[in-house]
Amino acid sequence: xxxxxxxxxxxxxxxxxxxxxxxxxxxxxxxxxxxxxxxxxxxxxxxxxxxxxxxxxxxxxxxxxxxxxxxxxxxxxxxxxxxxxxxxxxxxxxxxxxxxxxxxxxxxxxxxxxxxxxxxxxxxxxxxxxxxxxxxxxxxxxxxxxxxxxxxxxxxxxxxxxxxxxxxxxxxxxxxxxxxxxxxxxxxxxxxxxxxxxxxxxxxxxxxxxxxxxxxxxxxxxxxxxxxxxxxxxxxxxxxxxxxxxxxxxxxxxxxxxxxxxxxxxxxxxxxxxxxxxxxxxxxxxxxxxxxxxxxxxxxxxxxxxxxxxxxxxxxxxxxxxxxxxxxxxxxxxxxxxxxxxxxxxxxxxxxxxxxxxxxxxxxxxxxxxxxxxxxxxxxxxxxxxxxxxxxxxxxxxxxxxxxxxxxxxxxxxxxxxxxxxxxxxxxxxxxxxxxxxxxxxxxxxxxxxxxxxxxxxxxxxxxxxxxxxxxxxxxxxxxxxxxxxxxxxxxxxxxxxxxxxxxxxxxxxxxxxxxxxxxxxxxxxxxxxxxxxxxxxxxxxxxxxxxxxxxxxxxx
Ligand code: GLC
Ligand code: CA
Numbered sequence: 001x002x003x004x005x006x007x008x009x010x011x012x013x014x015x016x017x018x019x020x021x022x023x024x025x026x027x028x029x030x031x032x033x034x035x036x037x038x039x040x041x042x043x044x045x046x047x048x049x050x051x052x053x054x055x056x057x058x059x060x061x062x063x064x065x066x067x068x069x070x071x072x073x074x075x076x077x078x079x080x081x082x083x084x085x086x087x088x089x090x091x092x093x094x095x096x097x098x099x100x101x102x103x104x105x106x107x108x109x110x111x112x113x114x115x116x117x118x119x120x121x122x123x124x125x126x127x128x129x130x131x132x133x134x135x136x137x138x139x140x141x142x143x144x145x146x147x148x149x150x151x152x153x154x155x156x157x158x159x160x161x162x163x164x165x166x167x168x169x170x171x172x173x174x175x176x177x178x179x180x181x182x183x184x185x186x187x188x189x190x191x192x193x194x195x196x197x198x199x200x201x202x203x204x205x206x207x208x209x210x211x212x213x214x215x216x217x218x219x220x221x222x223x224x225x226x227x228x229x230x231x232x233x234x235x236x237x238x239x240x241x242x243x244x245x246x247x248x249x250x251x252x253x254x255x256x257x258x259x260x261x262x263x264x265x266x267x268x269x270x271x272x273x274x275x276x277x278x279x280x281x282x283x284x285x286x287x288x289x290x291x292x293x294x295x296x297x298x299x300x301x302x303x304x305x306x307x308x309x310x311x312x313x314x315x316x317x318x319x320x321x322x323x324x325x326x327x328x329x330x331x332x333x334x335x336x337x338x339x340x341x342x343x344x345x346x347x348x349x350x351x352x353x354x355x356x357x358x359x360x361x362x363x364x365x366x367x368x369x370x371x372x373x374x375x376x377x378x379x380x381x382x383x384x385x386x387x388x389x390x391x392x393x394x395x396x397x398x399x400x401x402x403x404x405x406x407x408x409x410x411x412x413x414x415x416x417x418x419x420x421x422x423x424x425x426x427x428x429x430x431x432x433x434x435x436x437x438x439x440x441x442x443x444x445x446x447x448x449x450x451x452x453x454x455x456x457x458x459x460x461x462x463x464x465x466x467x468x469x470x471x472x473x474x475x476x477x478x479x480x481x482x483x484x485x486x487x488x489x490x491x492x493x494x495x496x497x498x499x500x501x502x503x504x505x506x507x508x509x510x511x512x513x514x515x516x517x518x519x520x521x522x523x524x525x526x527x528x529x530x531x532x533x534x535x536x537x538x539x540x541x542x543x544x545x546x547x548x549x550x551x552x553x554x555x556x557x
Contacts, residue, residue, distance in 0.1 A: 001477070006195070006250035006275060007319055008476050009046035009094070010355070010466055011362045015327045016053055016075055017061060018417050019365055021431025028419070030076035032431070034084045039448065041091040043368055044466030047250070048088055049096040049197050051327055053081065057107050059166035060144075060385050061417075062098075063199065064105035068184050085192050094194035096250060101181050102200045103167040110177075111168050118155050125177045126168050127160040129210065139212045140226075141219055145389040162203060162226065164385055172204045172235055182243035189247045201236070201253035201274070202266070205229030218290040220256035220280070227257035233265060236273040252276040252321055252360075260313030267318040276321040276360060281306045283329055293390055293407045298336060300488055300508050308493075311358050311480040320359025324350055325367060330415050332364075334373035342510055342543045343370055343446075348461045348528035349506050349545035353491060355465045356504045356547060358480050363462070366420055369451055370458040374418065374440035375409030383437050387412040423449040456530055468526050468547070474498040484516040490540070492516040494550075501550040507540035514539055522548040 001007075020032030030053065033040075040048060052062035055070040062072060071078050085095050104111055113122040129137035129149070136149035136158055142165075149158040150165040160169045170177055185196065207225035222228060244251065253266065255277035267274050285303055288294035314320050324332035333339045337346030347370030355361050376382055379391050387408055394404045409415075414437060421443040422429030428443035440446075451457035469475050478497030484490050489509035495502045503522060507513040515538045527546035540546075 001269065001316060001319075003477070005094070006047065006360060008470075008473070009360060010044065010469065011047045011049055011096070011321075011360060012040060012043060012045040013049045013051070013326060013362055013364045014040075015051045015365060015417060017051075017436065018419050018430075020420060020422070021433065021435070024432040025074065026431060026433040026436045027074045028430070029074065030071070030080040030084050034080070034087050037084075037087045037091060040088070041093060042463065043363070044463055044470070045093065045363065047094045047096055047194070049362070050098065052098040052100055054100075057105055057166065059105070059164045063100050064103070064107075064164065064167045065100050066105040066107040067109075069187065082191065089192070094250075095192075096195040096197055096252075097188060097193050098199060099185065099196035100199040101170060102203050103161065103163060103169045106166045106168055110170075114168075115152050115154055115159070118157070124174045125171055127171050127206065128155075128157045129160070130157055138210050141213075143219065144386045145393045160206075162200075169203075169206075172206075172231070173208075178235065178238065179242070182239060185239075185243040186247075189249060193249070195250035195252070198251060198253045198274070200256060201277070202228050202232065202255045202257050204235055205232040221290070222257040222259055222262055224257065228262050228266075233271075233273060236266065237271075240272055240274075250275050252278065254278045256280050260309055264314070264318055267314075269318060276319050278321055278323065278326075279310060281310070282324075286335070292411050293394070295407060295410060300491065301486055303336075303508075304482060304485065304491055307357065308480070308482040308485075311482075315358070315480065320357070321362060322354050322357045322359045323362040323364070324354050325364050325416060326362070327364065327416050328413050330411055331371055331373045332367055333370050334410075334415070336508075338510055338543065339370075339372035343372060344456075344458055345528060345543035347458045348465075349508070349543045351458070351462055351465055352504075352526075352528055352545040352547070353506050355469050356475055356493075356495065356502075358476070358478065358495070361469075364416065366416075368459055368462040369421060369446055369448060371418075371421060371440065371446060372442065373410065373415040374442065375405070376414075376438065379405070379408075381438055382408065382412060382414050384413045384417065387414060421447040423447050461528060464526060472498075472500060472502060472525075474500040474502055478502070487513075487516070489513040490516055503548045503550050504546075505540060505548075506545040507543055510542045512539050512541060513544075519548075522550050524548045 017028045019028040020036050021028050022031035053075050054065045055067035055072050056062045056065050088095055110122050110125050113120050114126045136147045140148035142148045143163050148162050151158050161167050203226050206229050211225055251274045253274045258279040267277050286295050286298050288296050310320055332350050333347040337350050419428055419430035419435045419439050424444050424447055427435055428439045451459035474495050474497045478495040481494040483492040490513050491506040491508050493504050519538050525547050529544050
């Protein structure tokens with residue numbers, strides 16, 4: 001496969017609202033990020049992905065954009081962004097921005113014009129349908145609860161919004177709209193950015209039948225009439241031709257509804273479409289019947305099976321992107337690790353795992369500190385539209401308060417959106433003003449300043465691990481072979497290539513685990529337990545994770 005910077009790079013995701021507040025208004029901003037440029041560089045990451053920083057009324061924290069080429073006032077100015085890009089580039093870090101073009105804000109001038117009358121020239125830039133039997137055109141649901149259709153009193157027609165009513169879906173069937181999007185993308189490349197993370201890219205093309213979802217057909221299942229719709233590949237190829245060609249940039253699509261099979265059609269190297277995508281199979285692992293608000297424990301055997309399927313399924317044909325969390329998901333240490341007794345160990349173990357897989361690894365802000373979920377006692381302390389809507393809907397349906405709050409405390413997107421924990425000082429060092437969302441009370445012990453000073457911290461381990469990945473290209477380009485498939489505690493695999501054979505073992509449990517291979521014939525290279533660990537032993541301590549070099553062919557025990 002072709003070698004390139006975005007395959008060898010490690011991505012650090014920044015949620016600007018919650019990263020660093022430079023002016024004391026309680027909201028993270030671009031200057032705040034710039035003051036942390038050295039910190040970001042010290043992590044050993046190569047690419048920063050910024051969540052949306054564009055003008056937005058913030059119904060969905062910037063995913064409802066009212067101007068694609070202006071900066072959200074609370075975040076700063078275009079000059080601040082240009083300065084940040086320059087400061088990161090000077091440190092050898094590339095900058096990827098969010099591209100949110102499945103929908104705009106309802107306050108975007110395009111939509112204002114579109115809704116103004118049936119014969120507005122922009123009417124067709126959005127998806128308008130007449131009422132059906134006095135109600136919405138079909139049974140599609142919004143991702144944030146309720147119908148996906150909103151009736152507009154001006155004309156009596158309904159517009160589609162797969163997310164909030166403040167996020168009307170654009171009509172990708174319209175060629176003028178597509179041209180406007182491509183031109184906007186090219187202007188961003190001219191401003192020096194290095195790529196786009198494309199929001200819900202698999203939803204761009206809607207099946208023209210606008211048929212109802214069938215009973216039991218999941219909202220983001222691959223068969224839903226707006227997931228991997230009939231013209232998706234045509235649109236993405238056109239985008240590649242019209243907006244991306246000639247630029248050395250990376251693209252990663254957020255891709256609900258993806259399976260290995262349909263993913264290969266979107267990111268296969270021979271397809272001329274996208275470079276990478278975010279699949280959701282792993283993120284759905286603890287959902288009951290696809291409902292994220294109904295949760296079940298994670299089954300490690302299933303987790304391994306999902307990861308193996310993607311590692312092998314894309315091998316030699318397409319490139320994986322690996323993430324254990326982002327701004328929409330619970331904190332990884334609370335979900336896949338143990339944020340109680342083994343917080344430090346398990347946070348490191350998960351980072352070692354994610355940084356040892358084939359594909360491009362993504363680290364979300366605070367993951368490098370082992371930041372954990374934290375529940376708010378009252379729903380009024382939550383900010384996320386998705387969480388708030390779910391609360392209302394579930395309570396109205398009679399679900400008990402404590403049950404709703406339990407589900408929210410685990411799954412709410414606000415878990416990932418609490419302020420970065422920089423120090424044990426006021427507001428966790430996030431800024432002088434009261435933060436827009438409460439800090440996790442554990443900041444007194446879990447924070448960057450304390451971890452900086454502690455050689456055995458999660459923070460210092462990440463730095464070793466990013467360096468390790470750079471020094472062992474087998475982790476980037478090598479083959480993948482899962483071992484001990486059915487072991488309920490151990491995640492073990494081999495990576496081979498680039499003249500090396502590495503053996504990765506992670507004990508994903510709080511108990512001692514038996515090693516998958518005899519330790520003779522291998523040299524321990526890195527361990528999350530540091531030098532205190534007996535890394536050559538045939539067993540692993542709780543949450544121990546290590547990588548060894550294999551000298552000779554040894555067979556699994
Ligand atoms: C994506 C974003 C999420 C947002 C949604 C609508 O899933 O990651 O934060 O709410 O799209 O834009
Ligand atoms: Ca601010």
